[in-house]
Amino acid sequence: xxxxxxxxxxxxxxxxxxxxxxxxxxxxxxxxxxxxxxxxxxxxxxxxxxxxxxxxxxxxxxxxxxxxxxxxxxxxxxxxxxxxxxxxxxxxxxxxxxxxxxxxxxxxxxxxxxxxxxxxxxxxxxxxxxxxxxxxxxxxxxxxxxxxxxxxxxxxxxxxxxxxxxxxxxxxxxxxxxxxxxxxxxxxxxxxxxxxxxxxxxxxxxxxxxxxxxxxxxxxxxxxx
Amino acid sequence: xxxxxxxxxxxxxxxxxxxxxxxxxxxxxxxxxxxxxxxxxxxxxxxxxxxxxxxxxxxxxxxxxxxxxxxxxxxxxxxxxxxxxxxxxxxxxxxxxxxxxxxxxxxxxxxxxxxxxxxxxxxxxxxxxxxxxxxxxx
Numbered sequence: 001x002x003x004x005x006x007x008x009x010x011x012x013x014x015x016x017x018x019x020x021x022x023x024x025x026x027x028x029x030x031x032x033x034x035x036x037x038x039x040x041x042x043x044x045x046x047x048x049x050x051x052x053x054x055x056x057x058x059x060x061x062x063x064x065x066x067x068x069x070x071x072x073x074x075x076x077x078x079x080x081x082x083x084x085x086x087x088x089x090x091x092x093x094x095x096x097x098x099x100x101x102x103x104x105x106x107x108x109x110x111x112x113x114x115x116x117x118x119x120x121x122x123x124x125x126x127x128x129x130x131x132x133x134x135x136x137x138x139x140x141x142x143x144x145x146x147x148x149x150x151x152x153x154x155x156x157x158x159x160x161x162x163x164x165x166x167x168x169x170x171x172x173x174x175x176x177x178x179x180x181x182x183x184x185x186x187x188x189x190x191x192x193x194x195x196x197x198x199x200x201x202x203x204x205x206x207x208x209x210x211x212x213x214x215x216x217x218x219x220x221x222x223x224x225x
Numbered sequence: 226x227x228x229x230x231x232x233x234x235x236x237x238x239x240x241x242x243x244x245x246x247x248x249x250x251x252x253x254x255x256x257x258x259x260x261x262x263x264x265x266x267x268x269x270x271x272x273x274x275x276x277x278x279x280x281x282x283x284x285x286x287x288x289x290x291x292x293x294x295x296x297x298x299x300x301x302x303x304x305x306x307x308x309x310x311x312x313x314x315x316x317x318x319x320x321x322x323x324x325x326x327x328x329x330x331x332x333x334x335x336x337x338x339x340x341x342x343x344x345x346x347x348x349x350x351x352x353x354x355x356x357x358x359x360x361x362x363x
Contacts, residue, residue: 053301055327077277077305081328084304088331103279107305110312 001025004066004092006052006082007073008035011098011119015072016043027061031073053081055089063090072098072117080104083113149177149201150209152216156196159218166190171211174204226251226290228316230276230306231297232259235322235342239296244269251285254297276306282314292318296340300324307337 001024005012008030016039019026026045029052030036040047050057052073063069069086071079076099083095096115097108108116154161160168165176165188179186180199186192194200204212227243229236232254240263244250250269253276254260260271274281276295287293293310295303300323307321312335320338323329329339 053328055325075301077299077301080305080308081301085328085331088334089327101278104277107309107313111308 001067003068006071011072068094070096154198227292228290230295235296237262287314295321
């Protein structure tokens, strides 16, 4: 594939290295001439010095035949305009943008940017997952970070032990996907009774994971596993 | 009510003029020194902040405004805050300072009207010079 990278900072630099090692053809546009020189010295790629939102420069960098344009400059407004120009003036099928402020996500999606790399959200999610008590395991983050899978082990003191799943008032858009009981995995029904020792796996909206956790294991600080 | 982003020469001039015509004007700029350009005469609200920040625009009561005008020197910021004003806050008239003719075309699609002061001035100067040359040759 031919991939055009706009922004040659830390993310751009490592991206270029990874893409080249995977055998892609890569070109870089970067504002800072010194950064351009560093990239040109280090990698066998075409480097253009200038403003990546300038249609003339994008044309020169072969934007029209690019399969993907990745905008990883430092400012969200620059990345948005790069993607918009690539998409609307050069018919680039796939545009990917780095965003710094997660609040900008809505506009980027509305404007048709295909994928977003939110550095701030990624880091804070990682920290959040690291500092969450050990016996609640966030399995994985799905659908670009909108859904989360949460695993909780119920103990005797859990407020939901002895209740049926139908009786547990989970927050909206939360579903208990499976229960691990002993060595058996159970696909639960509304009538399934929760027991101490059950490992409950639930999927919920991002941001609700702590509420779900509290509901299932109670308020107290959980004992380590 | 009119919200202006960018309080350089053009923003200042525009804000004072619109206010004199009886409009309620709010001006946003990330630089306090720029906002001071408006001086004592200006009675409207001054907001220090980035125009692409939804919360800053909300503070400027963007949802009640009839027009949003982005005239900073930073073209990409003008574009992005205009998109926020138009697409997220549905401001009836959005005008942005964009210089590149291809970008002007592109953002027209999103109902963003544009002004290109540098390009327009350069064109005008070119015209004036051509007139002189033509006159000489004639």
